[in-house]
Amino acid sequence: MGRENQTFSSDFILLGLFSSSQTSLIFFSLIFIIFIMTVTENAVMILLIRRESQLHTPMYFLLSHLSFMDILHTSNTVPKMITDFLAGSRIISFAGCGFQIFLSLTLLGGECLLLAAMSYDRYIAICHPLRYPILMNDNVSVLMAGGSWLVGAVNSIVHTAFTLHFPFCASRTTDHFFCEVPAMLVLSCVDTTRYEQGGYVSGIIFLLVPFSLISASYVQILLTVFQMQSFEARKKSFSTCFFHMIVVIMYYGPFIFTCMRPKKYHTPGQDKFLAIFYTILTPSFNPIIYSIRNRDVLEAMKNMLKSKIFHKKL
Template sequence: MMGHENHTFTSDFILLGLFSSSQSSLVSFSFIFIIFIMTVTENTVIILLILRDSRLHTPMYFLLSHLSFMDILHISNIVPKMVTDFLSGSRTISFVGCGFQVFLSLTLLGGECLLLAAMSYDRYVAICHPLHYPILMNDYVCIVMARGSWLIGTVNSIVHTAYALHFPFCASRAIDHFFCEVPAMLKLSCVDTTLYERGIYVSGLIFLLVPFSLIVASYVQILITVFQMKSSEARKKSFSTCSFHMMVVTMYYGPFIFTYMRPKSYHTPGQDKSLAIFYTILTPTFNPIIYSFRNKDVLEAMKNMLKSNFLY
């Protein structure tokens, strides 16, 4: 038994990936790589703008800078490995490497769920209670929200990573996914994981359903306040902003909930991989566009940065 456990902890896994090393997959590979470069560039620009321009030193942009950093780490945790595997033809990943992917992915996914809820609360206070905004969203509150998202996400990730990796993997070690994700790994275990799946369900309630419900409630209140505005232009602008925000939030939470809150027996590799693309690759690309680049303050800050760097 000890020999088997030692073998389990030292053997490599195999990531079957999104595409095979064939000419027909070159277009898909190129698309993923371009999205990766775009995502890292967009979010890096946002962080630099927020650090550089004093007008963006507000609670909303402080939280947004943390969201951008999470998105950079998250996509960098997954896509470079995919690129390396495609170019080298090797699909192996060490037990430690797989564990690190699981840990970082769960930390960032959980942290981002809480951070998005904090950002929706910020918008709720700003629009529905503007006179109380300096009190309800002061510097201390913002720091607690940001640090709390990181800390709670990390603690949750440590627990799940430790549990997921302690199961014996007796069957094939080929993970039918493009990164080490817990639901895909559980299918390789030769023991009953029902109790652990219940733990995943509880975490899903805390990190997915509760924050998503708070976000929906916040934006419903925002829309009620917006529709009471006298200015039709202000109503139109606010409604447009809320619609785009909810679209991105739904695109993130929807597939995430569907993946982590279903029993193992209902998972299919193709479906899981398609859903994971939304919350690991596409959403980090759209977040800067929806939350920042449509904002006149950010565009003005970018214009000033370009002028100071290239015109003087």
Template sequence: MIPENQTSSTDFILLGLFSSSHTSLVFFSSLFIIFILTVTENALLILLIRRDSRLHSPMYFLLSHLSFMDILHVSNIVPKVITNFLSGTRTISFASCGFQIFLYVTLLSGECILLAAMSYDRYVAICHPLRYAMLMSDSVSMLLAMGAWLVGTLHSIVHTAYVLHFPFCEPRVIDHYFCEIPALLKLSCVDTSHYEQGVDVSATIFLLIPFSMISVSYVKILHTSVKTLDAPGNTADADNIVNGKYVRME
């Protein structure tokens, strides 16, 4: 346990993932390597999309935003885990905890919306290839990406501000390796049952709506692909759709 004189009254204590054993050192090394690989691979993907003009299409534009969200996701959590392990402390300030929650919820919400937008892009490309340039223009792609960020940010602001206004009981020990809403609610000194129901409803909406859109999109894609393959004389068109030749029509 961290001595009291090392923490302020507003700090939280993260129990974390690792102890000081040699086994934990192996797991820590693996986590560090995976973190570096994740950041590097996503950064290279973004760089490749930006530099290769053949990849300047709505699908890859949205994919670059998804990769950027993945970089922020791991960077929001893993560096603090690494810092605490190397320094031998387990504390996190109130402001840092609030920022972790804000970024975590923003990225989770934004990724759900972005995945739905990417499924819509594939639906238009395969089911309406001749209208793709109009339905998925650069401005539409930008609106979809910015909408994912905006909705995710607004959703996160509401939850972050609400959860941080609760009073927290001592000791402020979080049985986790980063700050998240359910972990903080367990430390609250007041009844949070109504808010927890709101969190459940919110999470269900942000999962169910994108999941439904993705499912419908791919069902329609499958139906169109089967219908195209079964139609006589449309083999060449089917090959073009599969190979993505109708993805961008200028």
């Protein structure tokens, strides 16, 4: 009991991404700029979708939830990493580590399901446009968004509880920039094989199944697009699908590779590199790929700017 109490009250040490070299300072500045851009882009998207009535559709409703998830996701890891670098501290409390794991898994799992819901929305809109008002009404979009949050949170509670329940060895130093389950399992003093097997089942549900559904949806969309008579319409639709799939692959690919490998095959450098994609880079790309390239969003942004300028003149 004494050892368990000591383990549960002990802090962890995150080695982070940066050292004290000049190269690390440049890398730190780049991460900081990306973080500011990510929060700004996604906050602007949420504001636009809430303000402009032409964006009050199921597609943009789901996009607003994606933007909110991305803000929380990057805010869960980057500010702590920046603070540690500036303060020269690498310590995170047991409670803080548990919160990072919980929020990270909630958002990762929820975003996986939400991206699948968004691909279904585009599939219905392009392949079955006449049935879109029935199959993708406001109630359906609310259920999809709420279900993504709820199922992601329930899954996260289970994994967080199991991960933090394991006894940790004397060294609680993890070579990572945030508390992630694979990195925490390496610190455990007991055999975690059975838990990892359960993690594979979770990975199939939250990663492989949604990724397969997204891929199937975009294949059907492309088949429909190729049947369009207008060359410009085909070109625009193909470009949109291509960029969407690039972002999906950037998000799911590293996440699948990280979560579906046995613990013995994980290396700190590789895990940190892969985590950068789905915690830092993808949240910054999502507003650009899904929204800012969209004509409706650009029109809404122009209207908002005109409204601001008009009120200032008055």
